[in-house]
Amino acid sequence: MTLTPSPPFHGSRLPLAHRLAQHGDRTALVTADGEISYRELARRVGGTARRLGTARRLVLLPGANTAEALVVHLAALSSGHPVLLVPGDHPEAVAALTAAYDPDVVVHPTAAGDGEWRIEERRAVSAHTLHPDLALLLSTSGSTGSPKLVRLSYANLQANAESIATYLGIRDTDRAATTLPMHYCYGLSVVHSHLLRGAGLVLTGLSVADSCFWDLFRAAGGTALAGVPYTFDLLDRVGFADMDLPRLRYVTQAGGRLDPDRVAHYAELGRRRGWDLFVMYGQTEATARMAYLPPELAADHPTAIGVPVPGGAFSLEPVDEPEDEAEDEAEDEGVGELVYRGPNVMLGYAHTAGDLALGRTVDALRTGDLARRTGHGLYEIVGRRGRFLKILGLRVDPQQVERTLARHGVRAFCSGDDHVLTVAAARRPGWDARRVRRRVTEECGLPPSAVDVHVLDELPRLPTGKPDYAKVRGLTRRTAPTAPGGAAGDGGLCALYATILDRTGVTPDDTFVGLGGDSLSYVEMSLRLEELLGHLPPDWHLTPIRELRQPPARSGARGRTLETSVALRAVAILCVVGSHIRLFEIRGGAHLLLAVAGFNFARFLLTSAERRARVRRTARSIGRIALPCMAWTAFALLVSDDYDLTNLLLLHNALAPQDMGPGIHLWFVEALVYILLATLALLALPVIDRLERRHPYGLPVALAGIGLLARYELVGLPDRTQITDAVTVFWLFALGWAAARARTVPQRLAVTVAALATVPGFFPGEPRRELFVMAGFVLLVWFPTLPSGPRLNRVAGLLAGSSLAIYLTHWQVYPVLDGVSKHLAFLVSLLFGIAYASAATRLTRRVCRMRPVLRRRAAPGDGTRVPGQGASGGPDGRRSAACGP
Numbered sequence: 073m074t075l076t077p078s079p080p081f082h083g084s085r086l087p088l089a090h091r092l093a094q095h096g097d098r099t100a101l102v103t104a105d106g107e108i109s110y111r112e113l114a115r116r117v118g119g120t121a122r123r124l125g126t127a128r129r130l131v132l133l134p135g136a137n138t139a140e141a142l143v144v145h146l147a148a149l150s151s152g153h154p155v156l157l158v159p160g161d162h163p164e165a166v167a168a169l170t171a172a173y174d175p176d177v178v179v180h181p182t183a184a185g186d187g188e189w190r191i192e193e194r195r196a197v198s199a200h201t202l203h204p205d206l207a208l209l210l211s212t213s214g215s216t217g218s219p220k221l222v223r224l225s226y227a228n229l230q231a232n233a234e235s236i237a238t239y240l241g242i243r244d245t246d247r248a249a250t251t252l253p254m255h256y257c258y259g260l261s262v263v264h265s266h267l268l269r270g271a272g273l274v275l276t277g278l279s280v281a282d283s284c285f286w287d288l289f290r291a292a293g294g295t296a297l298a299g300v301p302y303t304f305d306l307l308d309r310v311g312f313a314d315m316d317l318p319r320l321r322y323v324t325q326a327g328g329r330l331d332p333d334r335v336a337h338y339a340e341l342g343r344r345r346g347w348d349l350f351v352m353y354g355q356t357e358a359t360a361r362m363a364y365l366p367p368e369l370a371a372d373h374p375t376a377i378g379v380p381v382p383g384g385a386f387s388l389e390p391v392d393e394p395e396d397e398a399e400d401e402a403e404d405e406g407v408g409e410l411v412y413r414g415p416n417v418m419l420g421y422a423h424t425a426g427d428l429a430l431g432r433t434v435d436a437l438r439t440g441d442l443a444r445r446t447g448h449g450l451y452e453i454v455g456r457r458g459r460f461l462k463i464l465g466l467r468v469d470p471q472q473v474e475r476t477l478a479r480h481g482v483r484a485f486c487s488g489d490d491h492v493l494t495v496a497a498a499r500r501p502g503w504d505a506r507r508v509r510r511r512v513t514e515e516c517g518l519p520p521s522a523v524d525v526h527v528l529d530e531l532p533r534l535p536t537g538k539p540d541y542a543k544v545r546g547l548t549r550r551t552a553p554t555a556p557g558g559a560a561g562d563g564g565l566c567a568l569y570a571t572i573l574d575r576t577g578v579t580p581d582d583t584f585v586g587l588g589g590d591s592l593s594y595v596e597m598s599l600r601l602e603e604l605l606g607h608l609p610p611d612w613h614l615t616p617i618r619e620l621r622q623p624p625a626r627s628g629a630r631g632r633t634l635e636t637s638v639a640l641r642a643v644a645i646l647c648v649v650g651s652h653i654r655l656f657e658i659r660g661g662a663h664l665l666l667a668v669a670g671f672n673f674a675r676f677l678l679t680s681a682e683r684r685a686r687v688r689r690t691a692r693s694i695g696r697i698a699l700p701c702m703a704w705t706a707f708a709l710l711v712s713d714d715y716d717l718t719n720l721l722l723l724h725n726a727l728a729p730q731d732m733g734p735g736i737h738l739w740f741v742e743a744l745v746y747i748l749l750a751t752l753a754l755l756a757l758p759v760i761d762r763l764e765r766r767h768p769y770g771l772p773v774a775l776a777g778i779g780l781l782a783r784y785e786l787v788g789l790p791d792r793t794q795i796t797d798a799v800t801v802f803w804l805f806a807l808g809w810a811a812a813r814a815r816t817v818p819q820r821l822a823v824t825v826a827a828l829a830t831v832p833g834f835f836p837g838e839p840r841r842e843l844f845v846m847a848g849f850v851l852l853v854w855f856p857t858l859p860s861g862p863r864l865n866r867v868a869g870l871l872a873g874s875s876l877a878i879y880l881t882h883w884q885v886y887p888v889l890d891g892v893s894k895h896l897a898f899l900v901s902l903l904f905g906i907a908y909a910s911a912a913t914r915l916t917r918r919v920c921r922m923r924p925v926l927r928r929r930a931a932p933g934d935g936t937r938v939p940g941q942g943a944s945g946g947p948d949g950r951r952s953a954a955c956g957p
Contacts, residue, residue, distance in 0.1 A: 084204060084226040088233055088268040089150035092117060095270035098244060101139055102274045102292040108139060110270065113146075120147035123191060128152050129176035129198045130428065132169065134160030135255025136181070137277040140189045142254070142263065144179050149229070153177070154202055154428070156209040156221070157255045159535060169211075172219040173425045174199060201429035209422060210257055212356045222356045223419040223430070231415035232359035233264040235381040239364050240265070240296075240322060240350060247272035247319075248296035249289055251280055251303060256536040258326050261360035262298050281306045283768070286315065293319045300327030302537035304334060311762030313341055320345070326352040326361070327538055329453070331478060335374035339367065353377035353453070357437050359416040362386075363451060376450040377443075384414030386451055388443060407454060410443040411436050461488050468493055468516050476515045482508060485531055487544040493518060494548045495525045496532060501684070503527070524548045565617045568604065572597050584613040585676060594676065595638050595873040602865065608633060608857065613675065634860035634868055636851050640668050641872035647844070649882050649901050655894045660835070660844040662740045665875070666801055667827075667845070669744055670808025671852055673751070674772070678764065686761070690752045694745055697876065698722060700912050701741045704880045712884055725796060737883045739796035741876075746798035747805050769819055772809035773826075779803030780830060795834065803830065804845075811853045820853050827853075870906055877912065878905025 092100070095110035108116075120143050124131065131148045135141060135157050148155045156175055159165050170178065176199060178192045205225040212222060236242075248266050250273060252259030266273055274292045278285035280303060297320070299307070304325065323342065325335075335351055342349045348367035351374075354360045363386070365378030380386050388408035413436045420433030442455040461468045470486035470493065477484045483498040493516070497508045505525040512523050524547070532543035566582075573587050584597060594613060601620070602608040609620055644661035651659050677689045705720045714734040718724040724735045725742045754760045764771045779802035781787045794800060807827055814820045827849040835841040851858070860868070871878070882901040889897035 084207070085152045086146075086149040086207060086226050087230055088264060089117070089146040092146070092150075092267065095244070098270050099247075099272045100267070101142070102247065102272055102288075103139060104276065104288060113143070116143045117146045117150060120144055120191075121151040124148060124151060124153055124177065125193075125196075126151075127197050128154075128202055129195070130154050130156060130173065130200055130202060131177040131179065132156045132158060132166075132173070132175035133179045134158055134166055134181070135253055135260075136160040137250045137254055137259075137275055139275060140181075141179075142275070144189060144191070145254070146267075149207060149226070154206045154209065157260070158211070159253070159255050161253075161535060165211075169219070169221075173209075173221075173428075176200070200425050203419070203429055203431050205419060205431060206428060209428075210255070210260075210356050219423055221422045223422050223427070224359055225419050228359045228416050228418060229264060230268075231383060232261060232361060233268045235383050235414075235416065236261055236265040236361055237269050238382045240324070242266060242269045242271055242296075244270040246295045246321065247274055247292055248298070249274040249285075249292075249294050250276055251298050252300070252327075252537075253535055256327075257356040257360045258298065258300070258354070258536070261354075262296075262324075266296075279306065280312075281310055283310075283765075286310075290317065295319050295321040296324070297322075298324045298326075300537035301325070301330045302533055304330060304338065309765070311765050314762055314766065317345075317347075320347045322348040322350055322367070324350045324352055326354055327536060332374035336371050339370035339374070342367070343371070351376075351378065353451075355437070355439060357418045357434075358384075358412060358414070359418065361416070362412045362414070362437075362439075365450070369448075369450070373446070373448065373450055376446065376448075376452045378450055380412070380451075381414070381416075384412060384416065386443075386445075387411045387413070388445065389438075391442070391457065407442055407444045409457060410439045410441045410451065410453070412439060413437070461493060468518065473512055473515060477508065477511065480511065482511075483531060484508070485539040485541060485544050487541040488524075488548070489545070491522070492548055493523050494544055495523065496544045496547060497525060497527050498531050499527050499529055565601075565604070565620060568600055569597070569617065572600065583616055589613065589676065594672070595641070595869050598635050598638060598869075602632065608635065632860050632862055632865060633857035634865050636855050636858055637668055637671055638872045639858050639860075639868055640664060640848050640852060641875050642868040644668070644848070645871055645875040645878050646902075648879060649886070650898060652882065653886050653890060653894050653897050653901070655898050658840070658844060659838065660841040660848075662879075663795070663801065663804055664845050664848040665740065666744065666747075666804040667808035667811070667849060667852065669747075670772070670805035670810075671812045672808075673748070673805070674768075674809045674812035678755075678768075687752060687756050690748060690755065694748045694752065697741060697748070698745050700877065700908075701738065701880055703912075704908070705738070708884050714883065725798070734883075736796060738880070740879060743796065743798040743801055744805075747802055750798075750802075769810060769813040769815070772806050772813060773822070776803050776806035776810060776826065779806050783830065783834065807849070808852065811849070814853065824850060824853050871902065874906040874909035877909035878902055881905045881908050 092110050093114035097109045097111055099107045100110040100113040101108040116139075124147060131144075131153045133141065133144055133148070133155055135145075141160070145155060145157070156169060156173055158169050160181075176193075176195050176197075178194060180190045180192060203223075205227070206223055207226040207229055208224040209221040210224065211218060212220065242265060246266065246269070248262055248271065250259060250262065252262065254260055254263060263273060272292070274289055274294050276285060276288055278288070280286075280297075280299070294317070323338065325338075330351065335349070339349045349370050350367060351365040351370055352361055353363040355362065361381050362384060363377045363380055365373065365376055369376070369378070388406070389411050390408050417437045418434055420427075420430060422428060422430070440457045441453050442457060443451050443453050445451055455469060455471065461470065468488075470488065473486045473493070473495065474484050477495075477497065480503075482500055482503055485496045486493060488494045493512065495508060495512055497503065497505075505527050508527065509520055509523045509525045512518070512525070513520055516523075526547045532540040534540045569582065569584065569587060572593055573584075573589055584594070589597060598608060598612070601612060605620065609615060612620060644664045647658040647661035648665075650656045651661070673690075673693075677693060678686060701722065702720060705715055708715050709720065714737065716724075716735065718727050719735055719738055722738070722742045722745055725739050726746070728735065755764065760771075779799075782799045783801075783803050807823060810826075811820075811823050814823050828846055831842050831846050831849070832839075833842075878901065881904055885901045885904045886897040889900055
């Protein structure tokens with residue numbers, strides 16, 4: 073729209089945003105698309121400032137770690153327009169704040185998703201009275217859309233940036249990664265402080281758990297990382313301690329208390345690796361930072377928040393509360409409420425648009441934290457005033473409960489009201505809801521009925537990584553599990569996931585792998601999903617449900633397809649059964665299935681970010697293979713002489729590798745179980761787990777190389793040269809694993825060449841068998857999907873999903889009908905296996921549903937339900953992990 077020219081605005085503006093050009097051709101931003109100099113950034117900021125005009129208006133900007141969002145932010149601040157910075161990834165919060173504050177200008181990312189931003193000018197002159205000092209409005213409540221905002225001035229922003237740049241010693245050669253969202257005051261302070269000094273920003277929205285983040289960080293020569301406590305959990309998981317980061321100078325931590333042991337650990341790690349750890353303390357009301365712990369003191373004083381930032385000062389003021397509610401900590405000499413004064417203290421709060429006209433209403437910031445000053449002149453937080461609960465007349469400090477559980481190795485977030493203490497505890501072996509509750513009641517003196525415990529796979533967090541205490545409180549308010557499919561707009565998909573995975577409480581944010589899906593349930597899900605969507609999105613098993621509704625990347629008519637791994641499983645089991653019956657001779661199906669097993673192992677069991685979760689999933693997968701086999705073998709022992717006790721215990725191939733009688737029939741299952749057990753033992757070692765994360769393709773390639781030593785009899789393994797032995801066939805599994813991890817054409821070529829070079833000669837005198845396995849490898853590596861049709865998909869899905877059961881049972885089924893008709897024996901063997909697979913699945917689900925009932929009957933209770941368990945026995949109604957996915 074065309075705006076009527078207005079008189080120039082001569083009020084305040086942010087110096088660091090207005091003086092970008094003074095840094096010349098230095099690199100300002102490093103993105104995945106290239107570098108942007110300060111001169112170019114200043115040009116873009118100036119152009120956008122001219123688009124915003126000279127009439128001072130309120131600009132609503134969805135925060136995002138992109139060059140486009142940063143340009144708009146700097147343009148507004150450099151030309152005097154107050155910015156309402158909102159969470160860009162939460163449209164509900166954007167809508168709520170838009171309604172509450174009626175901004176004059178709203179900035180939108182374009183629907184095309186091409187990186188361009190659209191500036192919607194809703195009016196030429198502001199509808200509000202805007203105080204001359206008002207520069208920025210930030211939320212303190214994460215993504216809730218609460219209308220309570222912090223009002224920050226230009227002086228606040230400049231003083232905070234200068235203070236941080238001073239104590240961190242930021243240089244113009246530094247390059248800091250945007251590991252936190254821009255709409256979060258901590259993340260924004262990283263941006264401002266580095267732009268102030270002419271340093272570079274590695275601008276990205278990638279998580280530190282993403283290997284692409286580290287590729288970008290290294291390529292950019294990153295020198296600085298910032299994180300909240302959860303970030304350090306992710307760093308542990310990705311093997312940060314062993315990473316080669318030669319230019320890293322400092323790591324900063326804020327956004328919540330980091331456990332003192334971990335502070336000491338990271339301080340020592342930094343000392344060894346040549347970088348500094350800065351533990352910091354702050355609040356949005358202080359524009360970000362109030363205190364920092366000098367790195368040289370972190371290892372010896374890990375409980376301290378440190379000293380005030382340059383320009384700021386602390387005081388400890390007495391806690392003024394009724395005697396019966398006095399803080400226990402305040403009884404200690406020298407403990408009081410921590411109060412901060414400095415040029416970065418906010419102007420005050422805004423609750424409505426009318427508050428935008430207010431000037432300074434706050435001079436000192438009462439933090440709400442109880443603190444003391446140590447003998448070394450450092451400040452230390454000892455408690456929190458605002459989070460205390462009073463339940464049944466007892467005063468409860470949720471933060472103290474969290475610390476108590478942490479001492480026992482249980483991570484937890486605690487909240488509640490005047491009736492109940494709600495505890496969200498991270499799942500940990502040996503700690504169920506009853507044990508956590510017992511520990512909490514012993515600590516607090518509360519009765520068990522007043523403590524509601526929910527054991528979760530992931531603790532609820534805000535987008536910033538901070539604890540989401542509102543969601544913790546909501547766990548208690550939830551009177552029943554969310555109905556499958558009840559999520560907004562994604563009901564059909566949520567219901568489908570809930571049905572196939574036997575889950576309740578499925579939400580649009582869940583993924584197939586996150587819900588515990590594995591290679592067996594994957595088959596049915598992929599086929600049903602392809603039917604429902606009309607296409608199968610790439611990496612759908614790792615994609616949140618809400619994103620699956622998006623149309624395929626290329627429009628136009630497309631035929632139905634079938635995933636190659638599913639097709640290979642179906643074809644392989646047909647060949648196995650048909651060849652055994654001698655209806656036809658196409659051998660090699662079982663060995664191809666080993667490669668597919670390795671392929672699926674990498675896709676489903678190695679996707680978890682946590683080592684223990686990987687181990688747990690692998691153990692469950694072994695159980696899902698071994699237990700049906702043992703059950704069927706026990707039945708076969710009663711009706712035939714094919715097997716003996718070694719088969720029942722899956723030890724035949726290990727104890728009698730040269731026995732080629734009927735007992736060898738189950739070699740495939742035994743080999744697969746042995747391979748998975750060996751892999752489980754490897755991944756249980758932290759060093760191997762870190763190695764796999766750093767080299768997801770290199771590790772399986774190396775393992776395949778080790779396996780080839782046995783394949784070519786280059787190591788002394790007596791009686792271990794049979795093609796049915798786990799040691800001898802391991803390389804096939806490892807190559808399938810490597811195929812799943814191959815991301816580039818050279819990597820795919822390497823896996824293909826390895827398969828084509830090593831399969832020949834493995835089956836002496838059987839070139840067709842070798843050709844069959846090699847052809848399967850080529851398809852697995854190069855063709856994610858194959859052309860198909862609806863009916864063919866359904867048949868392939870039934871066969872692939874029942875392949876293990878068909879393999880187990882056909883040995884006893886086809887001999888009964890072999891003399892009558894080989895075709896009939898073939899057909900009945902397939903149908904019987906499918907029926908056995910279906911019955912086993914139903915039985916497993918029934919047992920899973922009975923587990924919480926049995927636990928409640930067996931447990932000596934207090935008349936209350938076991939918190940955190942829904943109808944299916946897991947946290948929030950999800951099925952217990954012990955039952956398998």
